Amino acid sequence: MTASILQQVKAGLNELPAFAVGDRVRVATRAPIGHYRVPIYLRGGVGVVERVIEPALVDNEEEGYGRNAGNKRHYYRISIPLPTLWHDYQGSHRDELHIEIYETWLERA
């Protein structure tokens, strides 16, 4: 009865996370003009998805510039080894940087 009809619900493409925990991803190296909440130092960095942040949230880049703020996508918490970000990194090779990156800034690596 109710259970079966609920199983038929299909989520829209943007409602589903594009990446899953464990996926290897690269932070895009785009450099658009304006203020974007992706620090420059990790653009181009490669990491692993550690957590999918639920729920999907408004694209604040669109919202910030007054465009269609209705679009929602996921943030992903990713981990990037610190020695891959800084060639002369001093510390353990296991040290990591963790950060949340919006879906539009990630590509498969």
Place this chain on the structure above:
Amino acid sequence: MATGKHYHDHDHGHDHGDHAPITAESKPGYYEVMETAVRELLTEKGYITPNDIRHQIEVLDSRTPALGAAVVARAWVDPAFKARLLEDGRKGCEELGITFYDDTQLIVLENTPDVHNLIVCTLCSCYPRPVLGLPPDWYKLKPYRARAVIEPRKVLAEFGTQIPDDVEIRVSDSTAVVRYLVLPRRPEGTQGWSEERLAALVTRDAMIGVIPVSLDKEAA
């Protein structure tokens, strides 16, 4: 004023500088002018009232590291709560009555014998304000913000914290929607302590991850 007559006693024993008039010495800066303009516009158009702003300042001022310390102490004594807190930091805090007043999420990062967490906001000064209140000045200044992600071990050493090489450092850099709170390790020798006594040990800096929690705090 210019009566030439002195009605007040000159032997009142404090500096006349105390009576210096309060004046606006310098012109307001760019962002100050912008803030005033935006605030006045929003008020004029009826989106917010001056009382809304005053109230929100009161909300911010009501948040202090003592709230975070209460969360940490509860996590130390209640494993089921700790599990829920690590699963969803915001919900865990809300369980204790700490509201979030905005859309940010909270991730609680647990320090273990193998992992030490440090939080920073390289872009600005994102901070778990609902549970810790306002960030310390050094957290907002560029040296900490830049160096925490480049040489975290050196930065920690400057706070007096030596992390052995076999302990992994995880630096979490806050961006748009997520804030972090470090769940420090419970110090040895605190078995059987009450939640209140434990909470008194937990400092702001320990919840940012720049120092461990130690028993010295109680002695201090």
